Amino acid sequence: MTVTKAHIDVLPGADPRAPLLEVNDLHVEFRTQYGVAKAVNGANFRLAAGETLAILGESGCGKSVTAQAIMGILDSPPGFITKGQIKYRGVDLLGVAEEQRRKVRANQIAMIFQDALSALNPVYTVGFQLAELFRIHRGMSRKDAKKRAIELLDQVKIPAAKTRVDDYPHQFSGGMRQRVMIAMALALDPEVLIADEPTTALDVTVQAQIMGLLADLQKQRNMGLILITHDMGVVADVADRISVMYAGKVVEEAGVYDIYSRPAHPYTRALLESIPRLDMKGQQLNVIQGLPPALTSIPQGCAFNPRCRFAKDPCRQDPAPPAYAVAPQRTARCHFFREVLGE
Template sequence: MTLLATLPGHDPAAPALAVSGLHVRLGRTGIVHGVDYAVEPGRTLAVLGESGSGKSVTARAVMGLIRPPTGAVTAGSVRLRGVDLLTLPEETRRRLRATTIAMVFQDALSALNPVLSVGYQIAELFRAHLGLSRKEAHRRAVEVLDLVRIPAAARRARDYPHQFSGGMRQRVGIGLAIALNPQVIIADEPTTALDVTVQAQILRLLGEIQREHGTALVLITHDMGVVADVADRVAVMYAGRVVEQGGAAELYARPAHPYTEALLGAIPRPQLRGQRLAVIPGAPPDPADPDPGCRFRPRCGYGTDACDQAPAALQIAAGRLAACHEWERVTA
């Protein structure tokens, strides 16, 4: 029996991960405001949005990596198969990290310890969480490196992060995340700064792991093309809030929020060769000086007097949510 199964509230039928009403501050500034999303086992939820929209802060809060004095979760719940992680002692959350929920960080070079070999770093997971001997842990670490397609894994296990290319370091980061077969993986921009060929390899690797183990994947990205290829559902974030959610195919075909529509309109397409690319005017709001109304209003072409009030997330169809007073005009 796993540790998670022994905790209060555990429900095998519950979503793999469900975030509800999450509020997070950094210092004195609110960054995340009432985020809600969920992902089922074996499924992929893509979290979209510009830099600064709160995607990574939400992920770090889910992982328990935002703590005083730098920041804090001020409200909400983070349920892993029904178990609210925010109510657990820190030692219990630490034991769940990597074994049940794991994260692939955006910058693999910064996430890896530069003075320890990659094999040692992976082996430490097996020693700390499973109590394996040094020799057995090293053997398992080599298996993990081989699983994530590191050539000559036994030899490369002795190498240090700076001896790997960006794509190979990202594979090592994925290896750290999957080593103990977690139920949920949060991948924060796992293909950023990688060339297109390596991006495809990384996404294919994550997909293979997901299919083999039934892992739920939360993919944080601003790459709309990546989302179209791999996501089952999409949550679009803007200024710390989820402004639209829905099935990937339906959301792409018929966006219900002006921000989602603008993001899709800015995707370069072959048929637009030689034409000026569409852009979203203006800039995201200052989180330290929030607008009391709709935060996308200064950049929106659908604004009305109703936008003086912040819109609530409305269920506009089965499985579709949109936080916009004018969603019917957007979808028309």
């Protein structure tokens, strides 16, 4: 292999010293016939090489949409990015022409999806789907591309890769399929990997194996990993930092230890209290009262105020709480974060 990353100058203007990935004030809305759904309303975060950032939140809080916006695979229409920046190594991807943007996918930023059975094309062999990346992006011959596909399957520890390369997705088990997805995402050595609920469809033992594999591969390659999940357990094990999203906003961002020990936002706190624990056997499980707001009518002020036990008058009025600096490298969008922390 003589082709190296440096030879494939896919994104002109990228500065290797600039931060790996920066999302600033991202707004995404879906214009449907039932009204405008504001899925993401000012998401902010940063990701450094080798770092794992977990984006945590309930279904419908905008975490998957944020991921799709970063990848540039938002269905448009109905989805539109109305404001914000997505900077990769200093280049705002939203200003890049589609042809350039296409090459960024898989080369610089790759993604794995929740349900590998439906995320893989059922009518092509996994070998074809892997080799395709090398053929399209690297112009390799079918034979060389297949050889690389086998190497990749080996790297994600699929036994008998040489024969399995000709199998179809439905012939693999759930865990093996997710390994194939990972192999596909890592094929072109991306610097950023976005994993959208990578273990949700798997059973617990396989979950641990897949997370372990992801962590190993991340370390080997010094990749930035964005882990999208609603599973607090998975996050505690692997994440360096956590962004908690609610109604399309990052309501709290902090290191994993801080979040678990002293949450600064009432929503984070409520999430942590709703985790079932063995020592609470027989007691009623804490739940967050009410439902997340409909994205077509997000409450004024802080979006969480109707469900919040700390809410006071300022919370119910615009403007929404800004991102208060709770500590260095730590923010929370709550007027009363001191109360939440100190109680």
